Amino acid sequence: MTRLHYLTTRDNARIAYRLDGAPELPLVVLSNSIGTDLHMWDGQIAALIEHFRVLRYDARGHGASSVPPGPYTLERLGEDVLELLDALQVRRAHFVGLSLGGIVGQWLAVNAAERIERLVLANTSAWFGPQDQWDARIADVLEADDMQGTTAMFLGNWFPASWLEPLRAEVEPFRATLLGSNRHGLAGSYAAVQETDLRRALSSIRVPTLVIAGQFDTVTAASHSELIAGAIAGARLLTLPAVHLSNVEFPREFDGAVLEFLMER
Incomplete structure (x- = not known):
């Protein structure tokens, strides 16, 4: 029996979502990286x-959600x-986003600070560099023969190179998700990143904010997190001594920091 629910948005996209935990507890929203689905938070x-x-x-274009025509906007x-x-019918919630989810x-x-109680921004950036560099990335994913590359x-x-050869069990679900990804959903999401500054x-x-960086992150360098943390009062x-998916590589440390921050009074 599936535990997925679906929302049809005002622009007629179909967003798949899942709820876990007791209904009377405060709500925390978890938001994904490009190329993943909601299972990236299973741990x-x-x-x-x-x-x-x-x-x-x-996110639209990913997983069990629909793939509306791109480009998508932030x-x-x-x-x-x-x-x-x-x-x-939730007025305010905590929000934890990683990579695109952090954007x-x-x-x-x-733009909607009154809806966010506390904010966790993990392995993300406020700006990913000149817009024109994304044109080739969008073309590459749309023109590739398959999703292998x-x-x-x-x-x-x-992930660290040591996790890839041989492939660790933690990586296999992410590999399977990527291989099954819709290229148009990826390209549409790239466009949202492309426009971001x-x-x-x-x-x-003014929302209380925790920023989590990966020391060895090559996608959103630790310096990007330092910039964000320095700019938000x-x-x-x-x-963390992580690459990009710090919640997967260091779940105990990630969970501990997030819980301590969200539960602080």
Whole structure:
């Protein structure tokens, strides 16, 4: 029996989501990296549901959600979260986002701060560099014969080399998800990253914020996290000896830091 639910957004996309934990507990939203689905957070659920109700969702173009024609905008990705909260009749929630999910979290904290209680931004950036560099990446994923090369690229960016040869059990679900990904969903999401430049807006964020960096992250360098934490008043910075998916590589440390931050009074 599936535990997925579906929301049809105002622009007629179908967003798959899942709820875990007791309904009376405060809600925390978990938001994904490009190329993953809501199962990227499987390792966090047992710890979180002791204290929170957890909302996970497949970003548009990913997993069991629909793949609307791209390009996607960051505003639209943020509105997907707001529509989910509205549908669940939740006025305020905690938000934990990694990579693209962290970009969405920044947008929400700038544009809908009244909906966010506390914010965790993991392995993310406010700006990913000149826009034109993304044109080739979008073309590559759309023109490739299959997903093998894209999958290898993502895995190499996400995990230590020692996890890939031989492939560790933790990596296999991510490999399978990437191989089954819809290229148009990836390209649409790349476009949202391409347009992102939140550097000037960061100083307007007043939501309590924890920033988690990966010391060996080549996608969102630790310096990107340092910039975010330095720009948001009162933000805290935790650097883990991780590559990009710090929640998978160091789950105990990640979960401990997130729980301590979200439960602080």
